[in-house]
Amino acid sequence: MLGLAILPSAQQETTSHVERKFKIGKPYPIVIATASTPPLSGKDKTEDLTWKKHVIESGESLAIAFDNIGLDGKTLHSLINTDANTDANTKQLERLSPGNILQFGFSKEGKLVELHQPRNHLETLIVRHDGNTFTSEMDKKEIETHTNFSHATIETSFWSAADKAGLTANQIMEIAALFGWDIDFALDIRAGDKFEVLFEQHYLDGNPVDRGEILAATFTNMGKTFTAVRNNDGKYYDKDGRAMRKAFLRSPVNFRYVSSNFNPRRLHPVTGRVKPHRGTDYVAPVGTPIWAAGDGVVLESAYNKYNGNYVFIKHSAKYVTKYLHLTKRMVKKGQRVKQGDTVGTLGGTGRVTGPHLHYEFLVNGQHKNPRTVDLPQANSLSGNEQVTFKKQAKQQLEYIQQLSTLLTNNDILLN
Numbered sequence: 001m002l003g004l005a006i007l008p009s010a011q012q013e014t015t016s017h018v019e020r021k022f023k024i025g026k027p028y029p030i031v032i033a034t035a036s037t038p039p040l041s042g043k044d045k046t047e048d049l050t051w052k053k054h055v056i057e058s059g060e061s062l063a064i065a066f067d068n069i070g071l072d073g074k075t076l077h078s079l080i081n082t083d084a085n086t087d088a089n090t091k092q093l094e095r096l097s098p099g100n101i102l103q104f105g106f107s108k109e110g111k112l113v114e115l116h117q118p119r120n121h122l123e124t125l126i127v128r129h130d131g132n133t134f135t136s137e138m139d140k141k142e143i144e145t146h147t148n149f150s151h152a153t154i155e156t157s158f159w160s161a162a163d164k165a166g167l168t169a170n171q172i173m174e175i176a177a178l179f180g181w182d183i184d185f186a187l188d189i190r191a192g193d194k195f196e197v198l199f200e201q202h203y204l205d206g207n208p209v210d211r212g213e214i215l216a217a218t219f220t221n222m223g224k225t226f227t228a229v230r231n232n233d234g235k236y237y238d239k240d241g242r243a244m245r246k247a248f249l250r251s252p253v254n255f256r257y258v259s260s261n262f263n264p265r266r267l268h269p270v271t272g273r274v275k276p277h278r279g280t281d282y283v284a285p286v287g288t289p290i291w292a293a294g295d296g297v298v299l300e301s302a303y304n305k306y307n308g309n310y311v312f313i314k315h316s317a318k319y320v321t322k323y324l325h326l327t328k329r330m331v332k333k334g335q336r337v338k339q340g341d342t343v344g345t346l347g348g349t350g351r352v353t354g355p356h357l358h359y360e361f362l363v364n365g366q367h368k369n370p371r372t373v374d375l376p377q378a379n380s381l382s383g384n385e386q387v388t389f390k391k392q393a394k395q396q397l398e399y400i401q402q403l404s405t406l407l408t409n410n411d412i413l414l415n
């Protein structure tokens with residue numbers, strides 16, 4: 001449904017035009033302006049009516065409201081027994097709540113000609129008197145979805161660049177989560193990094209109301225470009241159909257800082273002999289939850305005087321992760337865990353100089369640097385689904401490329 005549908009097409013161009021703003025630091029909305037609001041219905045009989053707006057008060061029935069507005073019971077009766085339009089059944093008028101609005105339109109002679117009741121921000125019940133009887137219809141406004149684009153180069157922080165580029169807080173968080181598997185947004189962002197985002201914008205009566213889904217995005221971090229494209233399944237994949245989500249979290253704790261990195265040739269400060277540091281030490285407050293880095297089965301959950309409380313998780317024949325010095329262990333040997341499950345809390349048990357998480361990542365029994373090891377992707381697309389996705393992703397990324405070039409060029413021209 002997405003993909004082709006959002007790309008500019010011949011039939012779209014006949015009813016829309018593209019409006020761009022090229023001020024540096026402002027959003028670049030591709031506003032597709034709509035024609036003026038259409039008449040409420042095919043009938044254009046809104047001759048000079050005098051309108052009275054009435055707000056329903058607590059305990060006020062339709063009969064009382066009619067009485068208050070100066071209308072008789074006969075009018076009310078014929079109005080609520082009008083044609084059985086299932087879509088705009090006037091009997092529903094009897095189920096009023098405080099705060100509901102009724103708008104009465106009277107002719108010069110003081111006769112009720114129209115009654116409008118907004119049901120929500122999209123629907124309004126309209127009842128009309130055509131000389132003989134009342135007829136009803138539901139006027140429905142439609143939310144239109146258009147594609148919008150935003151891009152920027154980071155000068156200080158991702159947040160401020162994205163904010164200036166017109167993205168919402170939700171969108172900024174979403175992008176950070178999308179690329180958070182590949183980029184550490186706390187440590188790796190540099191001036192000169194850039195991003196491009198293609199997203200849905202909802203319009204009501206030609207006015208932008210809210211944002212829809214992010215359709216595709218790119219993020220260039222220290223010269224390396226990552227892409228994310230939304231698939232019909234609602235998940236994001238890179239241009240080749242590999243899941244953005246990885247099989248492992250890069251770090252299994254929300255840490256303050258790294259106190260000691262992986263170092264296979266670390267020298268012992270006293271003996272001067274090689275005493276490898278086979279994991280990463282993450283520092284965070286005692287009690288901070290420690291997450292399972294990936295789905296797996298608990299291989300060991302125990303205590304000894306060196307490791308303190310420790311948990312080992314086996315993820316497949318190939319991968320094992322180890323979590324040491326915990327205050328509390330929260331899983332048992334043999335238990336199945338999902339990525340992100342809390343397996344324990346950070347502590348200072350065992351042989352340590354201060355509280356931290358010592359985290360190890362083993363591939364085929366060999367210790368790897370947890371911060372740099374290549375993490376396998378989770379659930380990638382395959383077969384026909386992958387073929388279809390790649391085509392769609394290619395088009396969207398080309399579209400991003402075009403917009404990006406176009407807007408940059410215009411920026412230069414205007415300056």
Ligand SMILES: [Zn+2]
Nearest residue numbers: 279280281358
């Ligand atoms: Zn350590």
